[in-house]
Amino acid sequence: MLRTYRFITVLSFLLTPLFGFTQSGPSFRIVPLGVLGGIDESNLSAYMIAAAGTNNYICMDAGTLHYGIQQAVDNKTFPATTTQVLRQYIKGYCISHAHLDHIAGLIINSPDDTAKNIYGLASTIQTIKTHYFTWDSWANFADDGDAPALKKYHYQILKPDSIAPIKNTGMTVQAFPLSHSNLTSTAFLLNSNNTYILYLGDTGADDIEKSHNLHKLWQAIAPLIQSKKLKAIMIETSFPDEQPDKTLFGHLTPHWLIAEMDDLAVLTGFDTLKGFNVIITHLKPPQTSIYKIKLQLFNENKLHLNLIYPQQGKVIEL
Numbered sequence: 001m002l003r004t005y006r007f008i009t010v011l012s013f014l015l016t017p018l019f020g021f022t023q024s025g026p027s028f029r030i031v032p033l034g035v036l037g038g039i040d041e042s043n044l045s046a047y048m049i050a051a052a053g054t055n056n057y058i059c060m061d062a063g064t065l066h067y068g069i070q071q072a073v074d075n076k077t078f079p080a081t082t083t084q085v086l087r088q089y090i091k092g093y094c095i096s097h098a099h100l101d102h103i104a105g106l107i108i109n110s111p112d113d114t115a116k117n118i119y120g121l122a123s124t125i126q127t128i129k130t131h132y133f134t135w136d137s138w139a140n141f142a143d144d145g146d147a148p149a150l151k152k153y154h155y156q157i158l159k160p161d162s163i164a165p166i167k168n169t170g171m172t173v174q175a176f177p178l179s180h181s182n183l184t185s186t187a188f189l190l191n192s193n194n195t196y197i198l199y200l201g202d203t204g205a206d207d208i209e210k211s212h213n214l215h216k217l218w219q220a221i222a223p224l225i226q227s228k229k230l231k232a233i234m235i236e237t238s239f240p241d242e243q244p245d246k247t248l249f250g251h252l253t254p255h256w257l258i259a260e261m262d263d264l265a266v267l268t269g270f271d272t273l274k275g276f277n278v279i280i281t282h283l284k285p286p287q288t289s290i291y292k293i294k295l296q297l298f299n300e301n302k303l304h305l306n307l308i309y310p311q312q313g314k315v316i317e318l
Contacts, residue, residue: 026052026317027195027231030279031077032310033059033068037101037202037238037251038284042067043312044101045282047199047234048090051192052317056169058119059093060188060199060234065105071313083112091168092117092156096178096201097185098127107132110141110152117156117167118142121175123184125155163191176217178202179209181250187217196224197318199234202282205256206263208245214260222267225276231318232308235260236282240292251282254296261303274304277318281310 033046044063050056055078059065069085072078078085086109093106095118106118110133118128129145132138133153136146143151158164158175165172171192178185178201185201198221206214224230238251252260265273280297283290297307310316 030316034064035310037282061102062106063101065109075313087114094188095120119156179211196230204250218264225268232277234279238284258300278305279308
């Protein structure tokens, strides 16, 4: 009974962000359209992000679109219809990798969408072009690939060493490769008026993936944290700590997330990360696992990060 009481008490605390990282005012508006990994096709990874004060959003991944937009409209997040948000507010898509839980909404909603860019690393774009927007699996709504190309979407290949403008948003993006088991995923660093937000697609820990991708990413963003220009890191934690390392398949647990945050803290200074916003994405059902993840992150959060758990359709301003 004591353990159950402690769990309920801690969980109630987990649902309230700390907001300890000093800010002069919101720079970004984040609207989660889907926050989970796993089997719930109505709530898969997708986050609309815009510069504060605008309705010019880039969608980071697109596992769920229509249902997530409808939830946001129902929550009065947008003064518009679901169709207007899809067609007018979303100006483009940054796709971290081409697994279905990160792209299904884009594919399914493409007939009703408007012309816009799809941003991604060359390997991600290649998979979209050869596996999804083909006339064998779906109509080709892009401007490259199987004929006839309907030319609604334009593929914008991102190179990791370059910064690219995001059309019709006033923001820029830089891509960083991540290791996600047997494929390359992506982290996207968004810049609006010299303030930043970092979104990571699925990723495993460097130690498990035998990679240095996350360490290189931490090296790149550490100065932005030290100067308080980076408003948040959006990063996955898919499984509780009970999941064996050999069956993580390129994902993080609370233990491995905190290990990576410790690596980042060595670069920034440990005190610098106190109260820093970390938005936890891609929690995998069942609900008992999600409870475990939140409890374990609470217990292991020795850096006193401000852990935020996004809710579908509910705005986050940072």
